[in-house]
Amino acid sequence: MQVALKIWRYDSSTGQRALKDYEFQAPDEATLLDCLDIVKDKHDGSLSYRKSCRMMICGSCGMRMDGGAVLACKTRMYDIAQAGQIPVISAMGNLPIVKDLVVDMAAFWEKMRSVEPWLQPGYDAATEQENIVSVARMAVIHKESLCINCGCCTSECNSLEADPDFTGPAALAKAMRFVGDPRDGNTVERLEGLSGEHGIWDCTRCYFCSERCPKGVDPRDAIAKLGAEAMKHGIDRDMGAKHAKWFVTSARTTGWLRETELVPKTQGIVMAIKETKFALSLAKHGKVPPPFPPHVAKNQKEARQLYKLVKEQGVSGAAGIVQGEKALGRIEFVKETEHAAKHEGAAK
Amino acid sequence: MKKVAYYKGCLASLSAKELDTATQALAPKVGLELIELESVTCCGAGDIHEAEPDYYLHINARILAYAAAEGVDTLMTVCNVCTLNLRQANWQLQIDAELRARVNENLVAVGVPPYERNVEVRHFLWEIAEGEGYELLQKAAHKGLKGLKVAPFYGCQILRPSKILGFEDPDRPWSLERIITACGGEPVDYPAKIKCCGFPIIQAREDVALAELIQPIEQAYEAGADCMVTPCPLCHLSLDAWQSKLKKQTGRDFKMPILHLAQLVGVAAGLADSELKFKRHVVSVKPVIEKLSV
Numbered sequence: 294m295q296v297a298l299k300i301w302r303y304d305s306s307t308g309q310r311a312l313k314d315y316e317f318q319a320p321d322e323a324t325l326l327d328c329l330d331i332v333k334d335k336h337d338g339s340l341s342y343r344k345s346c347r348m349m350i351c352g353s354c355g356m357r358m359d360g361g362a363v364l365a366c367k368t369r370m371y372d373i374a375q376a377g378q379i380p381v382i383s384a385m386g387n388l389p390i391v392k393d394l395v396v397d398m399a400a401f402w403e404k405m406r407s408v409e410p411w412l413q414p415g416y417d418a419a420t421e422q423e424n425i426v427s428v429a430r431m432a433v434i435h436k437e438s439l440c441i442n443c444g445c446c447t448s449e450c451n452s453l454e455a456d457p458d459f460t461g462p463a464a465l466a467k468a469m470r471f472v473g474d475p476r477d478g479n480t481v482e483r484l485e486g487l488s489g490e491h492g493i494w495d496c497t498r499c500y501f502c503s504e505r506c507p508k509g510v511d512p513r514d515a516i517a518k519l520g521a522e523a524m525k526h527g528i529d530r531d532m533g534a535k536h537a538k539w540f541v542t543s544a545r546t547t548g549w550l551r552e553t554e555l556v557p558k559t560q561g562i563v564m565a566i567k568e569t570k571f572a573l574s575l576a577k578h579g580k581v582p583p584p585f586p587p588h589v590a591k592n593q594k595e596a597r598q599l600y601k602l603v604k605e606q607g608v609s610g611a612a613g614i615v616q617g618e619k620a621l622g623r624i625e626f627v628k629e630t631e632h633a634a635k636h637e638g639a640a641k
Numbered sequence: 642m643k644k645v646a647y648y649k650g651c652l653a654s655l656s657a658k659e660l661d662t663a664t665q666a667l668a669p670k671v672g673l674e675l676i677e678l679e680s681v682t683c684c685g686a687g688d689i690h691e692a693e694p695d696y697y698l699h700i701n702a703r704i705l706a707y708a709a710a711e712g713v714d715t716l717m718t719v720c721n722v723c724t725l726n727l728r729q730a731n732w733q734l735q736i737d738a739e740l741r742a743r744v745n746e747n748l749v750a751v752g753v754p755p756y757e758r759n760v761e762v763r764h765f766l767w768e769i770a771e772g773e774g775y776e777l778l779q780k781a782a783h784k785g786l787k788g789l790k791v792a793p794f795y796g797c798q799i800l801r802p803s804k805i806l807g808f809e810d811p812d813r814p815w816s817l818e819r820i821i822t823a824c825g826g827e828p829v830d831y832p833a834k835i836k837c838c839g840f841p842i843i844q845a846r847e848d849v850a851l852a853e854l855i856q857p858i859e860q861a862y863e864a865g866a867d868c869m870v871t872p873c874p875l876c877h878l879s880l881d882a883w884q885s886k887l888k889k890q891t892g893r894d895f896k897m898p899i900l901h902l903a904q905l906v907g908v909a910a911g912l913a914d915s916e917l918k919f920k921r922h923v924v925s926v927k928p929v930i931e932k933l934s935v
Contacts, residue, residue: 451797451836452842455839455850459849494842495846496841497837497839497850498687504801504803524692533842537692539688540688540692541685541696544685549655559845574885575923578882578920578922579658579921580921582655588655590680590682591679592680596700596703598750599699608694609693611694613694613697616694617737617740
């Protein structure tokens with residue numbers, strides 16, 4: 294097939310940047326990475342990009358195609374070439390470019406290290422018995438365990454763009470992988486650390502991370518799980534956590550969000566008073582609905598009773614979020630095999 | 642007329658009442674009969690999903706159950722966040738029979754009809770961007786927008802995650818542009834139209850949120866837009882009400898009028914002032930109205 298690409302070339306030593314056109318023949322099954330290899334071998338040996346495994350597991354070849362991060366080795370070019378499209382290839386976003394398609398991952402790794410991505414079981418010596426963990430409990434962190442550290446999720450992260458110190462989707466998903474691990478003994482300390490500035494509650498929920506991840510890690514979902522786990526452990530000092538809690542209170546008391554009270558409940562009364570001038574400017578246009586009398590939804594009692602029921606049933610934290618996920622197919626399987634194993638044991 | 646259950650959500654019930662009145666007035670003109678749901682709560686806005694995920698699932702199941710009880714196939718939303726939250730819960734319930742059985746048992750225990758027959762959650766944007774809704778929209782927009790330059794702002798949660806939303810390509814959406822064109826306006830293109838407005842963290846992390854918010858407004862302004870249009874009342878609130886904070890922080894006063902989707906189409910369809918309620922906006926819409934009345 295005939296393939297055409299535009300590639301943003303960049304040299305950080307000279308600061309020169311240029312969009313270059315390339316056209317060449319490639320086998321029908323070629324991926325974007327294969328195409329870059331052809332360009333480098335036959336047209337321009339100075340083109341720089343990272344690669345290693347060529348099979349979606351090393352995470353080296355993250356880059357942007359038409360502004361969206363992809364793994365080059367996962368992206369087949371046939372349909373794009375057949376449609377006559379000429380995609381623009383550039384380096385990933387939110388990280389400094391070293392040369393052409395190569396970014397400096399130092400900040401990415403630093404954040405990854407900051408969440409201490411290793412198991413901290415809380416004991417030094419090996420126990421006499423194995424610690425057996427059910428597949429059901431590991432299913433809570435099934436998606437998070439699939440991460441290959443390619444950085445695609447961070448490339449378009451809107452919070453990271455606005456605040457370079459944000460821990461970011463990759464490191465937070467990795468953090469959830471250990472917070473949710475039943476063998477880890479540091480859950481509360483981890484959650485405390487992640488609940489501060491630049492942590493869990495800085496996520497703006499743009500969902501670019503989950504959209505871009507080539508491995509189905511779903512980092513936004515992982516961040517929601519961290520939030521749910523923090524709440525479960527009573528770690529709710531952060532304004533983001535207070536904001537989330539007020540929605541629960543609103544839903545179970547009046548049904549609809551109690552908008553006007555949301556500000557003092559999130560920011561505290563002192564900060565809310567500082568915002569009085571701003572609030573008044575909104576109030577002029579009916580944007581600050583009076584909290585009294587409360588606007589109560591019809592049959593509100595049902596929502597209140599549901600809350601009580603749900604709390605009694607105790608499906609809380611990340612376990613509440615993974616309900617209905619595909620990973621639960623595995624849980625059902627485990628339930629069956631565990632049941633069968635017990636049955637067998639009893640028979641003996 | 643297509644009968645749909647109508648879920649207003651919190652903002653259209655309270656601080657963005659103009660979205661509700663414009664939607665209600667426009668609906669019959671685009672072939673929609675709205676059955677307003679009353680026994681419903683907030684969808685949780687992603688916050689309850691994070692704070693009490695099991696409760697999130699139950700209150701959304703309750704909304705879906707009341708919609709199904711109306712005998713309709715569609716639950717129509719007018720907010721991105723409601724759309725994602727309801728569609729996500731709907732997906733969870735439909736994929737896992739055991740979960741649905743437990744949630745239904747709980748619903749019945751408190752006197753709510755169980756969620757048995759499936760409904761589909763669809764945003765108003767999707768109803769008028771294709772099919773019969775779009776055909777009728779073209780006729781309804783008889784007054785036209787006279788070449789008004791409109792910057793479409795999609796926001797996040799009507800595009801991503803696409804596995805749950807899936808109406809259009811999240812990187813190359815077309816629906817708002819198609820509607821603007823059908824109404825006689827000229828869509829303005831700019832990169833930040835699919836990015837975040839910052840609203841979810843505007844209270845907890847205002848600086849980060851404002852750094853996000855400025856991008857679409859600045860880009861739309863520089864591309865020469867007369868106004869911006871959004872299908873989400875939360876995006877509307879941050880684009881409209883927080884613009885004054887951008888002015889305070891950066892010294893730049895964009896004075897960019899922000900219209901709800903139903904208002905933009907409503908103007909083209911000749912809705913009355915009492916239905917459009919532009920007075921409820923913080924940034925004046927007057928320049929747009931003046932441009933159209935020439």
